[in-house]
Amino acid sequence: MRRNRCFVVVTLVLFALPVVAEPKPNDRPPNDRSPVDLVVAADSRTVYISDRTAGCVVVVDLESQHTIGEIPLRGKPQGLALSESGDTLYVSEHGAGTVAVIDVTTHQVSSRIEVGKWPTDVALLPSRNRLYVTNQDNHRVSIVELDTAPATPSSEVAAIREPYRVAVAPNQKQVVVVNQLPLGAGTDHDLAAEVSIVNVDGDADEANVVHVKLPAGSSSAKGICVSPDSQWAYVVHNLGRFNLPVTQLERGWVNTTALSIIDIAAAKRKVTVLLDDLMQGAPDPDSVVVSEDGSQLWISHSGVHEVSCVEIGKLHQLLSGELPADLAAMRDGNQPNVWVRIKETPARLSDLENDLTALYLAGIIHRYPTGGIGPRGIALSPDQSKLFVANYFSGTVGVLDTTTGQLQATIALGDSKEPDLARQGEVVFHDARLAFQRWLSCASCHPNDGRTDALRWDFMRDGIGNAKDTPSLILVRETSPLNRRATRQTVRECARTGVMVSHRIMPTDHEVDALTAYMNSLDPAVNPNLTVSGSLDEAAERGKELFFGRASCQHCHPGPTFTDRQSHNIATASAHEDDGLYDTPSLVELYRTAPYLHDGRAVTVKDVFRVHDPSGVHGKAEALSDSELDDLVAFLMSL
Known part of the structure; x- marks a missing residue:
C-alpha cells in the first residue's frame, strides 16, 4: 500500500513544475545510506553524491571532508551532471519520472524536467545546451533542450533495453549509451547487451542511432565513458559463458568480467579484454572513468569492493603491436604469449576475450580496496590526483590516491539506521566473496534488485542440455515452489541451495537467514505502463x-x-x-x-x-x- 500511495503522489506532481516544499534533512528519519553516483565541482572544493535510499543529494566539503548539506529529492536519485559553469546540478529521479534541476548556491531544487518514469543517468552536451537522459522504463533516451522555458524533452531516440548510463564524446559529435540487458531469444548463442551511438548532428530518429553488440553472454552492462580524443568508448560488463554447462566455476569457466573497447566512428567493437585474474573474479563492474590524458582507466567492481586501474594508454599500444622487449620475450609454456600471437596474427585479437592473464602478464592492471562495501559511482578530481568512490552499502565515499591507489580518506555521508536483516541480506546478495574464487554474486544473475540478466543457464542438478532462463525473484515469498522445475519448496531452501549450487560454497545460517529476509522483501515496482492515475489504459x-x-x-x-x-x-x-x-x-x-x-x-x-x-x-x-x-x-x- 505504501508504494501505491507514493505513486499517487508522484503522478500528481509530475505536471507541477513550480517548486514545492520538501522536508528538511533534520526532519527526516534515519535511512539506509546508499551513495550511487557522484560528481566533483571544478574548483575541487565540493563533491555532490546521489543517495538512492535516503532520497537526497549529499553535499560534501572536501577540505573538511564533512557533509555540509542535503538536498531532498523525489524517487531514487541516481545519475548526476554538473553544468560547465558549476552553478546547476542535474539529477535523475528514478521512479519519479523527472530530472531535478538544482541551484548549487542555494541547495534548492529550482525546477523539474519531465522525462521517462525511470530515468537512470544524465549527460550534458554543452555546445547545444542539451541534456541527454536514459530512461530504463521505456528503453529510450530523452533529448532535453535546456534553452526552452520550461526545459522539456524535444525528442527521444530508441536504445535497446534498459539504457543505464550515457556519455558525451569530448568532441561533442556523438553520445554513447550502454544498455544494461540483452534483447533477444535465450536460445540465441550470440545473445548480448549492446551499446547505442547517437549522432548529435542528425535528427532524433533511428537513422542517426547505431547499435554495437558486445560479446556473446554480455549482460549487466552499466559503465561507459569516452576517451579524451573521442575515438573510443570504454564499456564494462559481466561476460557470462552461458553456452557452457555450469559444471564448475574455477578459472572463469562460467563467469568473467570484461572491458570492451568500441571504435565510435566505425561503430564497431575493437576488442574485449578480461579484468579478472587467473584465480579470482572481479564481478559486477559498475562505473568507469578515464583520465584527462587518456593514460588511466578506473573501474569500480561492486561485487568485490575494489577498483581496478587499467593503464589504457599502454593497452592501446599493445593492441597496435607495440610490445616492450621484456613482454615479447615471455613465453606461454612452449609457445609465444598472447600479445606476441596477436602481433603476429591480428585476427587473433578475439583471443583476449578468453584470456584471464593478458592484462596481468603485461603489468597494466592493478586493483585496490575502496574502504567500503559495494562501490558504484566513481569520479576523478579535476587535477586527476584523487579518485572518489561511492561505497553503496557502507554509506561512505572513499578517496584514493591515483598515483599509488592507496586509500587516503573515508567520508561518511551522515547518520544511517542500523541495518535490519533484509538490508544485511541485500549486502550478502551483492557480495561475490560469498562464492568460490569470487566469480559471481547473486546480483550477477539477478540484477536490478533481484530480477533477471536475460540469459539462460545450464545447471547440473537436472542434467546437461536443458538450460533455463533466469527467473525474477520478485514476490518469491508468495509464489513457491520455486525455479523453472519447481524443485525448491521455500525461499529459505532456495537461498541456501542457490549459494551451495551456484556459488560452490556453504553459507552460514546467518547468511541464509539474511538472504531469505532480503528475497522475501522484494516487491514489484509501480508499473510504468499504467496511466498517470495508476489505472489500465x-x-x-x-x-x-x-x-x-x-x-x-x-x-x-x-x-x-x-x-x-x-x-x-x-x-x-x-x-x-x-x-x-x-x-x-x-x-x-x-x-x-x-x-x-x-x-x-x-x-x-x-x-x-x-x-x-x-x-x-x-x-x-x-x-x-x-x-x-x-x-x-x-x-x-x-x-
Missing part, C-alpha cells in the same frame, strides 16, 4: 476482459500473483525433460522479464502464442485476432 482494459474471459488465461494465472503455483506441460519440453512440466511463472512484472518461456525461446509475449504454441495448448489465445492479442499483451504488460 483502454487497450489493457480490453485485454483484461479477454484474460479473464475467452483467452482463458486465469485458470493457470489467477490473481493476485497470477500463478496457480502448479506445473504444466505446454508443449515446450527441453532435451532430457520428456515430461515437459514447468512451473507456472508469475505474470507480475512480465514487462521486464523477457525473454519468455522456460528457456527464453520467445523474444516477446506475442511470440509465446503466435510462434511457440503451434498446438494451441497455451490457453486459448490462438483463437484471438491480432488486434485482440495486442490488447491481451497490453494487459499483461500492465501487471
Whole structure:
C-alpha cells in the first residue's frame, strides 16, 4: 500500500513544475545510506553524491571532508551532471519520472524536467545546451533542450533495453549509451547487451542511432565513458559463458568480467579484454572513468569492493603491436604469449576475450580496496590526483590516491539506521566473496534488485542440455515452489541451495537467514505502463476482459500473483525433460522479464502464442485476432 500511495503522489506532481516544499534533512528519519553516483565541482572544493535510499543529494566539503548539506529529492536519485559553469546540478529521479534541476548556491531544487518514469543517468552536451537522459522504463533516451522555458524533452531516440548510463564524446559529435540487458531469444548463442551511438548532428530518429553488440553472454552492462580524443568508448560488463554447462566455476569457466573497447566512428567493437585474474573474479563492474590524458582507466567492481586501474594508454599500444622487449620475450609454456600471437596474427585479437592473464602478464592492471562495501559511482578530481568512490552499502565515499591507489580518506555521508536483516541480506546478495574464487554474486544473475540478466543457464542438478532462463525473484515469498522445475519448496531452501549450487560454497545460517529476509522483501515496482492515475489504459482494459474471459488465461494465472503455483506441460519440453512440466511463472512484472518461456525461446509475449504454441495448448489465445492479442499483451504488460 505504501508504494501505491507514493505513486499517487508522484503522478500528481509530475505536471507541477513550480517548486514545492520538501522536508528538511533534520526532519527526516534515519535511512539506509546508499551513495550511487557522484560528481566533483571544478574548483575541487565540493563533491555532490546521489543517495538512492535516503532520497537526497549529499553535499560534501572536501577540505573538511564533512557533509555540509542535503538536498531532498523525489524517487531514487541516481545519475548526476554538473553544468560547465558549476552553478546547476542535474539529477535523475528514478521512479519519479523527472530530472531535478538544482541551484548549487542555494541547495534548492529550482525546477523539474519531465522525462521517462525511470530515468537512470544524465549527460550534458554543452555546445547545444542539451541534456541527454536514459530512461530504463521505456528503453529510450530523452533529448532535453535546456534553452526552452520550461526545459522539456524535444525528442527521444530508441536504445535497446534498459539504457543505464550515457556519455558525451569530448568532441561533442556523438553520445554513447550502454544498455544494461540483452534483447533477444535465450536460445540465441550470440545473445548480448549492446551499446547505442547517437549522432548529435542528425535528427532524433533511428537513422542517426547505431547499435554495437558486445560479446556473446554480455549482460549487466552499466559503465561507459569516452576517451579524451573521442575515438573510443570504454564499456564494462559481466561476460557470462552461458553456452557452457555450469559444471564448475574455477578459472572463469562460467563467469568473467570484461572491458570492451568500441571504435565510435566505425561503430564497431575493437576488442574485449578480461579484468579478472587467473584465480579470482572481479564481478559486477559498475562505473568507469578515464583520465584527462587518456593514460588511466578506473573501474569500480561492486561485487568485490575494489577498483581496478587499467593503464589504457599502454593497452592501446599493445593492441597496435607495440610490445616492450621484456613482454615479447615471455613465453606461454612452449609457445609465444598472447600479445606476441596477436602481433603476429591480428585476427587473433578475439583471443583476449578468453584470456584471464593478458592484462596481468603485461603489468597494466592493478586493483585496490575502496574502504567500503559495494562501490558504484566513481569520479576523478579535476587535477586527476584523487579518485572518489561511492561505497553503496557502507554509506561512505572513499578517496584514493591515483598515483599509488592507496586509500587516503573515508567520508561518511551522515547518520544511517542500523541495518535490519533484509538490508544485511541485500549486502550478502551483492557480495561475490560469498562464492568460490569470487566469480559471481547473486546480483550477477539477478540484477536490478533481484530480477533477471536475460540469459539462460545450464545447471547440473537436472542434467546437461536443458538450460533455463533466469527467473525474477520478485514476490518469491508468495509464489513457491520455486525455479523453472519447481524443485525448491521455500525461499529459505532456495537461498541456501542457490549459494551451495551456484556459488560452490556453504553459507552460514546467518547468511541464509539474511538472504531469505532480503528475497522475501522484494516487491514489484509501480508499473510504468499504467496511466498517470495508476489505472489500465483502454487497450489493457480490453485485454483484461479477454484474460479473464475467452483467452482463458486465469485458470493457470489467477490473481493476485497470477500463478496457480502448479506445473504444466505446454508443449515446450527441453532435451532430457520428456515430461515437459514447468512451473507456472508469475505474470507480475512480465514487462521486464523477457525473454519468455522456460528457456527464453520467445523474444516477446506475442511470440509465446503466435510462434511457440503451434498446438494451441497455451490457453486459448490462438483463437484471438491480432488486434485482440495486442490488447491481451497490453494487459499483461500492465501487471
